[in-house]
Amino acid sequence: xxxxxxxxxxxxxxxxxxxxxxxxxxNLRFQLATGQLQDTMAIANTKRDIARAKxxxxxxxxKAQA
Numbered sequence: 001x002x003x004x005x006x007x008x009x010x011x012x013x014x015x016x017x018x019x020x021x022x023x024x025x026x027n028l029r030f031q032l033a034t035g036q037l038q039d040t041m042a043i044a045n046t047k048r049d050i051a052r053a054k055x056x057x058x059x060x061x062x063k064a065q066a
Contacts, residue, residue: 001049006056014057021050 005015025046029035 001052003052003056006052009056009057011057011060013052014060018050018053018057021046021053033044 006017009017025043028037028043028046029054032043037043
């Protein structure tokens with residue numbers, strides 16, 4: 001996903017997306033361990049998406065405090 005897609009989401013949607021991405025990361029790591037993973041960059045991309053979602057969530061928190 002792109003950065004601007006995360007900035008358009010609400011806090012609840014971002015929390016749901018983080019949970020979904022963490023589940024996906026777990027599944028990718030499991031596939032890697034069993035030798036079934038075809039695209040190894042999928043792990044890195046998922047980690048980046050988690051970081052983007054958490055960054056957007058934190059920026060919403062900071063806006064709410066100000």
